[in-house]
Amino acid sequence: MIGLATLLAVTSAWAGPYGSDFNKLVTALEVGGKSTKNLWKFQDPDFGATDFMLPQENAPWAGNYSPMKDGGIARRQDGNSANPQNLPTKEQVKRMSPKEIANLSPAEKMDILNGDFEYKITLHELNVRGPYRALQPAYWEGFCNGVRCAGFLTPEPVQTIEVVSPDGIKLKFLPSDLKGLAGASFFYIENENYVDIGKPTRGDQRGSNRPNFGVVYLTLKYYLAEMKQAFVIDMSLDSELWNETAAGFKMKQTPRQALTVQESIDFPNARHKVLVKIRLKTLGEVSVQRSNSPTKKSISQGKLLKETPMSGYLYLDREGKIIDGAWRDNTLDSSENHWRGVDFMWFAAGKGADAKF
Known part of the structure; x- marks a missing residue:
């Protein structure tokens, strides 16, 4: 079994956003009181759920954002x-x-x-x-x-x-x-109870600071599905902030594929790649009237959710473990889907701290 110290030592050797974002995922798990000991296994893309919805006891409740x-x-x-x-x-x-x-x-x-x-x-x-x-x-x-x-x-x-x-x-x-x-x-929470991966887009550049696709993939499979813990995603790839809660997903992924010449240059430690298509299910806004009724059961059944398609590549080392990821944007996406996606992710624990600010 590979311990956390070894895991961090390995990830710190990875260059670029993947290693940094991976370490933030580890921190998010620790802040939330969740185990990291099996995270290494999930770097094998054949491991873990590909179709998941938070059960009722773990599902978030729905409300209105009170503009x-x-x-x-x-x-x-x-x-x-x-x-x-x-x-x-x-x-x-x-x-x-x-x-x-x-x-x-x-x-x-x-x-x-x-x-x-x-x-x-x-x-x-x-x-x-x-x-x-x-x-x-x-x-x-x-x-x-x-x-x-x-x-x-x-x-x-x-x-x-x-x-x-x-x-x-x-x-x-x-x-x-x-x-x-x-x-x-909960408009504010204490810094020690908050972790983010990626940063909000500023200006007109679409998704300019998105989290690494490989870490998003691991977050869905491990943090959401294995730990059964919700987290928040800004699902607007422009400068607006539309926070939605990750509640479920469906994935399809290809067998291992050969790298292109350019990919071999861009990812020198990779030996293969896997194309992953995700339909991410997130909870956004409901009306004030709807929020007066219980919502968790409906959410666990896939209701009240938005479904957003997205895809990307996982790059694997000689052992078949994920060492990087890259988004794959579909130019045929509808206008709505073009501007919806994972702009940044954030994780929280503890109590709200709005009264302190």
Whole structure:
């Protein structure tokens, strides 16, 4: 058996992005409390699942990213944003009907629950992150990172919770309220609980800092399928950030193939290659209304997911182990698929740290 120290020593000898990205995968496993001892076996492309979906107990739950231009978690159930100039006073809230109180945004409900009618949480969401900030939020800006993270690190809220504030006001938090608040709490996480592989695209260059294809392949087979642990992918290959949770995949791969002359130059330690075609299944956004119902079972059945085709080559050494990988872009892809793919991956553990920032 090859131990972790040996494994790291081997990977540190690999030049270029593959070795660096591989070591980050090892770190992600360690941060998540997952074993690395069998990772070496999965560098044989004949090893591991080629068709996988997270089971219900490991599946993430689904929520809405609460777009900041619409108020973020200060967006009310009717879809309208709270207005910082017209937030209800304590007396006004006490005169509201249960239906009117239920329509308040998650942020307003939290402020009222805290007895805070200065609305610190709500005003922060509106003025610092939301539609009243100086630089208007882009349509894609929201809490997708926090909701994706909370979706696999916290239990799914499935019931309405009724609580009474210190002022005697009865509040109902719907599952969508609780998911929105959970997503906000995970908007930031501690650095020691976060690992990324690849970097977000900047500017107009498509997928300019993507993770190595070979490491993406290993991450799907080992981190997702073997460890049954979800992680997050920015699935937009442009400068927008659309965080989606990896939930499953199907793969088809060819037998070992000979290298071209150019590949022999580019990958001097490789002896063969394998073409892998992947249909990656990821969880993105669902409506606020849908997030009020349980979602984990549906997700484990392949529902509520997006499926994105992608492919690449694995380069193998004389022992048949992966030593590098390269993306293979299909010029016949539809416009949508051309801009969807693995821009970068990130992994998280622990608790949300939004309150510290």
